[in-house]
Amino acid sequence: MEKPLIVIIEDEEDLLELLEYRLSKEGFDAEGFLSVKNVEKFLEEEEADLLIVDRNLPGVEGSEFVKKLRLKGVDIPVIFLSAKSKDEEIEEGFLRGGDDYITKPFNVNELILRIKALLKRANPQKYSEVIQYRDLKLFPKSRKVFVEEREVDLTKLEFDLLFEFIKNRNIVLNREYLLEKVWGKDEVFQDKTVNVAIKRLKEKIDPQKTKNYIESVRGVGYKLC
The missing domain is CATH 3.40.50.2300 (Response regulator)
Known part of the structure; x- marks a missing residue:
């Protein structure tokens, strides 16, 4: 952060x-x-x-x-x-x-x-010291993440990506917005950069694929559910 x-x-x-x-x-x-x-x-x-x-x-x-x-x-x-x-x-x-x-x-x-x-x-x-969304808990200062009280090891980029979704819960975020806010507006990235990062994040916070924290909105972007 x-x-x-x-x-x-x-x-x-x-x-x-x-x-x-x-x-x-x-x-x-x-x-x-x-x-x-x-x-x-x-x-x-x-x-x-x-x-x-x-x-x-x-x-x-x-x-x-x-x-x-x-x-x-x-x-x-x-x-x-x-x-x-x-x-x-x-x-x-x-x-x-x-x-x-x-x-x-x-x-x-x-x-x-x-x-x-x-x-x-x-x-x-x-x-705030802790941010909670459903059964996710984020601690911005220590950059720790817990899912159902189980700590999940995220990279800096993955933490920032999840944090951006939680700040904008229920709002569809397009790839251009995420690239600017999370990756940095002065960098150049491939089209699939955001897709790959979100896939990895979802695998870590929802390995059983049962919680559907983040969903794709066809032709627009992604949003937190």
């Missing part, structure tokens, strides 16, 4: 570097920006999980930038990290699209705990 991607917009370079370092130590991917310039383009190209946004930024005030994102339909969770600490300023931050608000000076450990809590609320399937 990919690490959560946290985007930080902070014009104090020393603080930005500290946050990037601490977040990477906590198992996150962190991408820092000293202003909002190029952030929108980055968000169009990368699937960010959370934004940490200062409000006193050069050019565009942080909460105005978030408001602009919200009007465009961007729903990535946002934590404001700001020296603006008056009650009306904090309220303004929430009204403009913030999900949480931390005033400076702040405790980095508290920030990390708030990040983890917000990620779990925003996407419980992705960040």
